[in-house]
Amino acid sequence: MALRFGADVSTAETGYGTVLLDQRRGQYFELNPTGTLIVRVLMAGGDEAAAADALVEEYDIDRARAEEDVAALVAELRTSGLAA
Incomplete structure (x- = not known):
């Protein structure tokens, strides 16, 4: 399922990853x-x-681990209200 950030979430890619700003709460998150x-x-x-x-291809990790990592991040983004 595609992911969408909420209207109050700003993103900026950095040299290390991505920073998310939840403007409603004034909180930053870093990916x-x-x-x-x-x-x-x-x-x-x-x-x-x-x-x-994409994780398996880019980082040569085990498929099961990649699936766990994806599921965990998606769940965290949705639980925190950053994404739908």
């Missing part, structure tokens, strides 16, 4: 390069399987 890759794939319309594929 490392792995999280940034996951978000890029999902924001481009890819699903969680495509994001896991």
Whole structure:
């Protein structure tokens, strides 16, 4: 499922990853390069399987671990109210 950030969430890519600003609460969150890759794939319309594929290809990690990482980040972004 594609990912969308809320209207009150601003993003900025940095040399290390991506910074998210929740303007409602004035809180910053930082995604490392792995999280940034996951978000890029999902924001481009890819699903969680495509994001896991991208992790396996880019970082040569185990498929099961990639799926866990994607699921965990998506759940955290949605639980925090940053993404739908």
